[in-house]
Amino acid sequence: MDFRFEKIFNDPSASVFQVVFFPDRIYHDQYLNATRSERYRYNVQEVRTKAEITVLKGEVYKDSVLYTNFLRVEYRSARLVEAMRVKGRLGGSAVRARIRLWLDPEQRDLTQAQFLNEDDPIIRLYYCPWVDAYQVELWNTLEPGEGDHHDIEVLTQMGRNGAITKIPKLSAKMADMKLIREVDLEFLEDDVTETSGYFLPDSEVARDNFYFRNLQVPNTSNPSSDSNTIQKGTYTLNFRRGFFIPDVKKIPPVRYRNAMMLPGNPDAGEDNILEMRWLLQDEFSSSMVFFHEVAVPPGVVEGTHQHIGSEELYFVYEGEGIAYMGAADHPDLPDTHPVEDRHVFGLDPKQVRPLDVKAGSVIFTKSGGVHGIRNTHATQTLRFVAFLYQSA
Template sequence: MDDRFEDIASRPENSIFQVVFFPDRVYHAQYLNATRSPRYRYNVTEVRSTVDVAVLKGQVYLDGRFLSNFLRIEYRGSRLVELARERNRLLGRQLVGWMKLHPRDASLSAEAEVRLEYCRWTDAYQVEIWQTLEVPTGARAHDLSVLDQMGRDGAITRVRTFDAALNDIKGLKALELAFREGPRQWPSGRAIPQPEWDNNFGRTHQELRVDQPSAEANTVRDLNYYVDFQRGFLLQAEDVKPIRYLNAMMDGDNPDVKPGNIIEMRWLLQRELGGSLIFFHEVTLPPGKVEGTHQHIGTEELYYVVEGKGVAYLGEEDDPALASRPTVEQHVFGLGKKACKAVPVRKGSVLYTKSGGIHGIRNEHSTQPLKFVAFLYHTA
């Protein structure tokens, strides 16, 4: 982090928009493993997070001399806790992480498994991967308070297959990550025969591979977390090829199911998003087409209408301000018929649906498309 941020952090404009400097500004140096000795200094150049995962990259200095490029992985494990609990197990002090590095030079891409140790300072499982553990020629030996963390399964480790990718730390573009239980149960110490994996709950993304409505080939199984180090994106929506869906989020007995009820989605951002965001996309409903009414569980979604007019459906009691609006019966995807409120929407209308809420949307215009953009994200 640039030290100049300290000088502007308390200005009135930043007090209003405090998100500008989070989380980089609050990442205290003493959380990093080698700082138990004052001989070591870190230069953290990037911090990224997604759901339970935080990744830092940068350089480590020893006695003022450059020592190594590094990656630090932190994983808070809330999802893996649930999976282990279903097996009547508790997570132990160690987990295993699978990692794949994507450097600027794709030929240097590499993957490996590493051990992560639980750390009370961060309340997370963590590991630091250094490009080298060897001190520079002519330098003093490692401080003993740090040396005892170093080794193959240590909190500071080296993964030889990552050496080439870490050589250009600035050029490290992205990481893929997944986590599993350690080899032994806690506190019994018994071996775990089939450890559970947290691979981002079977995460997928949409990618146009077959120009056929609702083609299974357009759903790509990632099965991991994705951490993107790119700092900025400029996109033109029309440059992103749309993927078409037939009778999206509808069951076969829904009266809106029709052979030509095809809508389009331009998936603008998916795996690139940090935090709990899943996607940001643009949806086009041609004249007379419908996106099926559906319920969200464990996620929230926001629609913002940018073009056209139509009718939206919300759960009957979801928004108390709609009590006077007409109540209609809608087929809710997978749940049968439910009472909903029908409300007109137009350019500038916002539909915000929280976990447990119901929404759907219809273009009733005979000639004009209805377009909206949507954010969807996990609520935990």
């Protein structure tokens, strides 16, 4: 981290918006594996998080001289623990992960499902109470150098399955850390049970591979086509520092017929088609799932649905219509329209309050809440942007 951040951290201009990057400040002083010896120091160049994962990349200095590049992976495992409980097992002192690195300017093939495979190396992470997470550091070399040696506090952590390890298959990509754009990760239960020493075949191993997440990609203009839904079987942490979209309307949309509706819903129809431009999806860190623009043509309805374990915010910026919110979700909803029963996607009908919306209106739905939207204008498209977050 740039030490000048320390000087401006408490400056009034910085404290108002908290512009100093929180992870940089934390990890400057936080325990890392080789800091058990004063001979080793880290230059953490970037920190990225997603869900329960943190990845750091940077340099290790030994005796004040640049020694090697490193990549550190931390995982707090609650999702994997849930998957293990289903199988009747508890977490132990180690978990594993498959890993893949992407360099600039490598490009993914978004027409194919995104999964890791047997060609991708497996790393082992060990529980560390200092960070309350499983962790491993990948160094690009472990050799001490001619006439030199590692301190014993660090040497005892090194090795093929050590907390500090080297993956020869990744060495070429770790040669220049600035070129690492993305890291793909899939977490697996350790393949040897800790209590009995029983070896788990691959088919029995519990996994956390982002579960049922997917990417929406405009591979075809056919509405609600399966080819536009790409399965995402990895966590991707993105090290790009900025994204610029000069004109959202030039991004091809994905089209959906009867979005969030099942047969029997009176609003369903062959011409009930809306469009979504998926602006950012996998690029987000932490709990953000997606940011997209939704275009609802005149007379078209986005079906009413309930959120469980997620939150979504709509900001209407063009057009007008009616939004539907669960009648009990907000204690002070206006009563310009009477409460009505509406079909809720996959569930029984629920009471909702219709709300007039226009450019500048905001609908925020917490977990358990119900919402949907209808364009009531005769000629103008209703447009809004949506942010969806994981709330649990």
